[in-house]
Amino acid sequence: MKHARVAYGGAIHDATEHPAGLRLADGRVLAEDAVVWLPPFEPGTIIALGLNYADHVKELSKELTVTSKDEPLAFLKSPGALIGHRAQTRRPADAKFMHYECELAVVIGRSARNVRRGDAMHHVAGYTVANDYAIRDHLENYYRPNLRVKNRDTCTVLGPWLVDAADVPDPHALPLRTRVNGRVTQQGHTRDMITGILELIEYLSSFMTLAPGDVILTGTPDGVVNVDVGDEVITEIDGIGRLINTIVGDDVFGR
Amino acid sequence: MRVLQVMNRMKKRKIPRDRPYIEDVAASCRSWPGIGARPAARRDGWWPAFPRGRRVSAPVGVIGELVMLCLLEQSLAHLQDAPLATEAPVAHWQALAAADHGGPRFLPPTRGTVYGTLLNHHDALAELGDQVNAAPYKAPPKAPILYIKPRNTVVGHRVPVVVPGDASELEIGATLGVVIGRTASRVDEAQALAFVAGYTVVNDISVPHASLYRPALRFKCRDGFCPIGPAVVARALVPDPDALDIVVAIDGETVQRTGTAGLVRPVARLIADVTEFMTLYPGDVLMVGVAAGAPRARAGQRVTVTIPGVGQLESTLVAEGAA
Numbered sequence: 001m002k003h004a005r006v007a008y009g010g011a012i013h014d015a016t017e018h019p020a021g022l023r024l025a026d027g028r029v030l031a032e033d034a035v036v037w038l039p040p041f042e043p044g045t046i047i048a049l050g051l052n053y054a055d056h057v058k059e060l061s062k063e064l065t066v067t068s069k070d071e072p073l074a075f076l077k078s079p080g081a082l083i084g085h086r087a088q089t090r091r092p093a094d095a096k097f098m099h100y101e102c103e104l105a106v107v108i109g110r111s112a113r114n115v116r117r118g119d120a121m122h123h124v125a126g127y128t129v130a131n132d133y134a135i136r137d138h139l140e141n142y143y144r145p146n147l148r149v150k151n152r153d154t155c156t157v158l159g160p161w162l163v164d165a166a167d168v169p170d171p172h173a174l175p176l177r178t179r180v181n182g183r184v185t186q187q188g189h190t191r192d193m194i195t196g197i198l199e200l201i202e203y204l205s206s207f208m209t210l211a212p213g214d215v216i217l218t219g220t221p222d223g224v225v226n227v228d229v230g231d232e233v234i235t236e237i238d239g240i241g242r243l244i245n246t247i248v249g250d251d252v253f254g255r
Numbered sequence: 256m257r258v259l260q261v262m263n264r265m266k267k268r269k270i271p272r273d274r275p276y277i278e279d280v281a282a283s284c285r286s287w288p289g290i291g292a293r294p295a296a297r298r299d300g301w302w303p304a305f306p307r308g309r310r311v312s313a314p315v316g317v318i319g320e321l322v323m324l325c326l327l328e329q330s331l332a333h334l335q336d337a338p339l340a341t342e343a344p345v346a347h348w349q350a351l352a353a354a355d356h357g358g359p360r361f362l363p364p365t366r367g368t369v370y371g372t373l374l375n376h377h378d379a380l381a382e383l384g385d386q387v388n389a390a391p392y393k394a395p396p397k398a399p400i401l402y403i404k405p406r407n408t409v410v411g412h413r414v415p416v417v418v419p420g421d422a423s424e425l426e427i428g429a430t431l432g433v434v435i436g437r438t439a440s441r442v443d444e445a446q447a448l449a450f451v452a453g454y455t456v457v458n459d460i461s462v463p464h465a466s467l468y469r470p471a472l473r474f475k476c477r478d479g480f481c482p483i484g485p486a487v488v489a490r491a492l493v494p495d496p497d498a499l500d501i502v503v504a505i506d507g508e509t510v511q512r513t514g515t516a517g518l519v520r521p522v523a524r525l526i527a528d529v530t531e532f533m534t535l536y537p538g539d540v541l542m543v544g545v546a547a548g549a550p551r552a553r554a555g556q557r558v559t560v561t562i563p564g565v566g567q568l569e570s571t572l573v574a575e576g577a578a
Contacts, residue, residue: 044405044406045405045406045407047472071473073469073470074470074472075470075472076402076403076405076470076472076476077403078368078370078403078533079368080368080533080534080535080536081533113478138398140394140396140397140398140400141391141392141393141394141468142373142374142392142396142400142467142468143373143400143401143402143467143468143469143470143471144468144469144470145470146398146400146401146470147370147401147402147403147532147533148398148399148401148532148533151401151533152532152533153440153532153533153534204472207419207472207473207476207477208405208407208408208472208476208477208478209407209478210407211406211407
């Protein structure tokens with residue numbers, strides 16, 4: 001089943017997919033564009049992976065100072081950076097290189113500590129699509145990539161749906177792509193992750209307890225390009241969702 | 256839940272006089288070790304929300320200058336080992352917090368996101384010396400370098416901290432936690448402190464690690480690696496957050512004396528620079544940074560971080576498997 005959280009009629013609702021759009025828990029059936037979409041669950045710890053697709057590593061290799069792949073490059077984000085489906089992301093006027101990142105997001109459903117990869121799938125609640133924007137102008141070589149690059153307000157998009165794990169037989173068999181104004185600019189496949197979902201859960205749970213609601217953004221493949229004000233960016237993973245986002249300028253934020 | 260109950264009582268002006276919440280908060284803040292009486296007269300009238308998402312809030316204007324009701328309520332609920340204390344007067348848990356050791360464990364006094372600031376002490380930066388210009392760093396930091404201590408790390412006063420089997424000792428990152436009181440976005444330095452609810456003590460624990468190049472989750476995000484507390488002390492009771500002493504003691508012996516006077520970005524400047532790109536929400540904690548020469552401690556040792564006027568935070572380190 002596919003689950004969403006939306007704002008409608010002055011309240012926040014849980015909703016599920018419906019042929020006409022979505023159905024609120026109270027029975028109301030609404031069109032997709034009649035509601036305000038929120039991230040589809042209330043997130044706990046937000047873990048993101050950098051450089052987890054071999055082709056993306058190659059793409060960025062020119063600016064990488066260290067290429068060691070000893071362990072996954074994981075960093076954290078905070079809930080304040082999140083927005084939902086059909087929302088707007090701010091592009092600062094002075095940014096030179098701001099790019100999307102289409103990523104499969106794995107939502108934890110059961111507490112996980114020292115979990116072996118063979119058992120890891122039991123701890124997954126489901127999946128959603130993430131668009132994890134970065135502004136590369138702000139990269140510095142301390143705890144890189146740092147929050148000014150990766151944890152900006154409006155720059156982490158999640159949704160539209162949380163898809164139950166039971167409905168995704170193989171999360172490593174999912175084509176994904178990004179379209180900017182209708183043109184495909186990024187294409188990849190979740191089988192190409194360097195560290196797969198099971199290994200990520202094993203790795204992370206080897207030193208920290210993962211709790212229900214924690215989410216792992218599993219990294220992005222090759223094909224990140226700069227986006228500009230007015231662009232419609234659609235990050236899409238087959239079987240998981242099609243996440244629409246629009247880039248807006250400083251003026252919208254009174255800057 | 257308790258916060259909501261009290262909030263509703265306050266809304267209806269039916270606060271039972273036999274449980275003098277307001278008076279007790281006032282009294283306890285004044286009697287908190289090192290604070291002393293400093294009756295401020297602010298009535299900000301905030302409606303702070305703790306924790307974010309659940310929107311538990313309380314009318315601060317009602318209780319005036321001293322402390323936010325929700326913090327009080329959280330504090331009342333702090334005592335993990337003594338649930339009856341939730342019905343006890345504030346002075347009771349204050350006394351328990353100040354007791355030497357062997358007192359009850361506390362829950363953490365904040366529930367938002369906990370952010371750390373790397374290399375925000377002049378001496379910490381100086382400790383790196385010319386390394387900042389060499390690979391992999393290649394330049395000194397320009398913007399605030401932040402990291403997050405996730406929820407699995409956050410524990411309260413006197414909760415034992417497990418030393419993982421792969422570490423022989425832990426680095427004790429004594430620092431001041433700035434607790435946000437109202438939503439702070441694009442805040443000017445001059446106004447920044449008005450967004451602060453109060454201050455608390457944080458022990459930002461790490462497995463010692465040399466490189467600051469990559470985010471250090473495996474070193475900084477172990478379960479229990481972020482003791483916070485015992486309580487949040489209202490902003491009005493901390494006249495200058497940039498002039499606080501910080502003392503670390505291991506088994507009662509002082510091993511580090513530092514403070515907030517040497518910050519690269521003092522508290523207000525830090526809030527301004529951070530909120531330029533990232534909103535801070537009520538209940539979030541912004542740690543101002545760890546000084547040079549962070550001491551290390553081993554399993555079996557008792558660590559206290561003391562910030563006079565803010566509190567004394569105690570954690571005993573225990574070996575993995577021994578807890």
